[in-house]
Amino acid sequence: MKHWTQRETRTGGSVTPDSIQREMTSSQSSMTALDRSQLPAACIDATRLKDYALHRVYEVIPWGTTGEQTVLVNTAAPLNNFSAVTYQLYNGGWTTVATTTLTAFKGGSLMAEWGGNAYVYPASTEPALANIEGIPRYVRLRLLVAGRVLVECLGPASHEAFRVFGTGIFEQGDLPVEAQIRLTDATYDDILREVTTNDPICQAHVYSMRFLGIGRWR
Amino acid sequence: MSRINRARIVDGDETTAASLNDRFDDFSQANAVDQFNLRDAAVDLPQLGTGFQAPFMQSDNLGKSDLLHDAPVSFAAQTSTPYTTPHVLHSGSISNPTFATYSGGLTVTTSDVMRIYWSLSVKAVVRNEPYRQGMQFNAIKGSVSDFNVSTSAGCFVAWLQWDITSASLTHFEEVPGQGDFKTAVGSFYGNSLQSCQATTVIPLWSVYMRNINEGNVNTSTEEATAAGWRGISGTWHHKPGTNRTIYGLRVVLLGVMHPRRASAGTVNTLVHDIVPGTNVDLNYTGGQLVTFVNRVK
Numbered sequence: 001m002k003h004w005t006q007r008e009t010r011t012g013g014s015v016t017p018d019s020i021q022r023e024m025t026s027s028q029s030s031m032t033a034l035d036r037s038q039l040p041a042a043c044i045d046a047t048r049l050k051d052y053a054l055h056r057v058y059e060v061i062p063w064g065t066t067g068e069q070t071v072l073v074n075t076a077a078p079l080n081n082f083s084a085v086t087y088q089l090y091n092g093g094w095t096t097v098a099t100t101t102l103t104a105f106k107g108g109s110l111m112a113e114w115g116g117n118a119y120v121y122p123a124s125t126e127p128a129l130a131n132i133e134g135i136p137r138y139v140r141l142r143l144l145v146a147g148r149v150l151v152e153c154l155g156p157a158s159h160e161a162f163r164v165f166g167t168g169i170f171e172q173g174d175l176p177v178e179a180q181i182r183l184t185d186a187t188y189d190d191i192l193r194e195v196t197t198n199d200p201i202c203q204a205h206v207y208s209m210r211f212l213g214i215g216r217w218r
Numbered sequence: 219m220s221r222i223n224r225a226r227i228v229d230g231d232e233t234t235a236a237s238l239n240d241r242f243d244d245f246s247q248a249n250a251v252d253q254f255n256l257r258d259a260a261v262d263l264p265q266l267g268t269g270f271q272a273p274f275m276q277s278d279n280l281g282k283s284d285l286l287h288d289a290p291v292s293f294a295a296q297t298s299t300p301y302t303t304p305h306v307l308h309s310g311s312i313s314n315p316t317f318a319t320y321s322g323g324l325t326v327t328t329s330d331v332m333r334i335y336w337s338l339s340v341k342a343v344v345r346n347e348p349y350r351q352g353m354q355f356n357a358i359k360g361s362v363s364d365f366n367v368s369t370s371a372g373c374f375v376a377w378l379q380w381d382i383t384s385a386s387l388t389h390f391e392e393v394p395g396q397g398d399f400k401t402a403v404g405s406f407y408g409n410s411l412q413s414c415q416a417t418t419v420i421p422l423w424s425v426y427m428r429n430i431n432e433g434n435v436n437t438s439t440e441e442a443t444a445a446g447w448r449g450i451s452g453t454w455h456h457k458p459g460t461n462r463t464i465y466g467l468r469v470v471l472l473g474v475m476h477p478r479r480a481s482a483g484t485v486n487t488l489v490h491d492i493v494p495g496t497n498v499d500l501n502y503t504g505g506q507l508v509t510f511v512n513r514v515k
Contacts, residue, residue: 017227024227024241042267046513055271057514059331059455061395066412068486075483080353081369082477082486115453117419119477123358123367125426126441134426158421158445159371163453189430191367195359202369202477207411207486212333212455214271214512218262 052104055216060100063209067116069097069181077202078194082119084205087186094142098179098209102145107172108217110150113165114143114179116209118156121201127189139204140182146175155181161208170215177213181206273330274511278318280469281338282309284503287447291502292343295374295473295495300400300407304377304470307338307502317468318507323385325463326456331512334378334416334454336469338505342422342445345497348372349423349442352493353476358427358435365437368425374473374500375399375488378416378454381466390468392416394456399472399490404480408489417488418452421445422474422498449505457514467507474498 064070072095074086102110118139126134141164142152151166183204186192193200224244227233282291293305308315326332348354349368358367377396383389392398395415399408409417428439452469478489 015233017229017231017233020233020238020241021227039261039265041264044261044265045267046270049270051515054266055513055515057331057512059457059514061455062412062415066410066485067415068411078356079479079481080477081356082371083479084486113453117414117417119371119419122370122424122426123435124430126428126430126439128429128431158424159373159419160421161418161450161452163451189432191356191358191427191430191433191435193359193433194356195364196357201356205477205486208414208417210415210453210455212331216271 052106054218055214056104056106058100058102058213058215059211061210063098063100063114063116063179063211066207067209068207069205069209071095071097074200074202076199078197078199081202082205084202085183086200087190087192087203088200090183090203092185094180094182096178096180097206098211100177100211102175102177102213102215105170105173105175105215106217108169108215109167110145110170110213110215111165111167112143112145112150112177112211112213113163114141114209114211115161115163117159117161117207119159119202119205120156120183121203122158124187124190127187129187129189135184135187137184139206142180144178144180145170146173177211179209179211270513272510272512274324274509276318276320276509278316278507280307280316280336280505280507281502282504287339287341287503290341292499293471295498295500296490297492297495299490299492301472301490304472307469307471315468317466318509319387319466320464320509323463323465324509324511325461326458326511327461328458329513329515331455331457331514332464333510333512334467334507335451335510336505336507337449337451338376338469339447339503340420340450341447341501343499343501344423344444347442348474348494348497349425351497352474352491353478354491354494359433361431361434361436363437365435365440367427367435367440368423368442369476370424371477372422372491372494373475374420374422374471375414375475376418376420376450376452376469376471377414378452379468379470380464382462382464385465387466390466393454399475399488403478403487403489406478406489406491408475408478408487411486411488414488416452416454418450420450420473420500467509469507471500473500
């Protein structure tokens, strides 16, 4: 509450233009230059903030049309396999399986998480000519934000759920996010086909994908 | 406009009630304090109340607290299809289910996103090579004879159900984006993967073949390992289209599941494969379910 700072008028007292003027001037000068020292603690609640003033949550579920990766889909796989990644399709390296854009990111801290289920076919873990202990199969996972790696992990080695998350400081802008997978490279001894139909065997899949990002500007 | 923009009072002016009121009205106008009056960075953390980002957080225990796994909860895979009821996590007695409840109901508004994180300690118990039963394998060319090599895709599924009806908690149903695994897929029952948005897959075994030679397997070199004790977890988030009140949230389980398509060209699904069911149990102990409500803006 604003208090009289010059002279409080009282009943029976005389008022001159100057006495009012001084008070008004005092009030006006303080009101036109409010700063944090004059604002009470915890005076601002959520209803008094403009949207996205402090932070913004980005959420995508399902991530992709069905929550599945649809970049590498071999429809010739056996019916008891996922119609998904086979080594006949996979060229190796990191492959983008889902994207989104963090619209109007104001710059500052970003937490991003990617959840879902992944499957990898582990049968070819010990090819004969590898002459080593084995080649465990993984669906490696990483999130790119504005082209830079936010988080990267070894990923699932069987049929299981995953959640990868990371935090970083990013610049202002509409930030592109990419989810990428990378399979263990194939060897020429690997099991690639079912014997009775010669159908290509599913080596991996990612599904039930969801994305959540929280940008915090200050 | 909030700037006080009125000419000064000077000697000789007549002071009237109207002129005073006009001047004080300048100070009391709606939205009087706005960007014209605030210095840059005038608002900072001390001026903010609480609850901007996460106005609600709650943690609930799931399952049975048993750090040493001395006496875990154990249940058998369902063997009827479509199944009757999924397994509801409990503390060792079916009469004592464990789930999250929200006193008076938790209202999630259109300005919020509900975030769920849960965890559980689990172990698969397998007998009689279930990984080569039902639809759990691919036939692979053998160096001596062909061999059924497990896909290692056999799994249990855990998913979320909520009660948005009343605090009596008698009407649990699948959360949005999640199916109940009772949709017909050819001669089986399950969910399209699109309807698995709140599903966590629990691995049961991993099978590989040693000395694979140009894609041919040696039938004597199968290495099969049941999934031992491990921590599994699930995540889910939901931004309601209209305000939603939730009274309870729980995790339920079903197995044995396997990938399947009804026919060539149809969508990927997870279906209930009951053939290996009598040979598979799932043990579990404890975990937690954490509920966040986040403001989205």
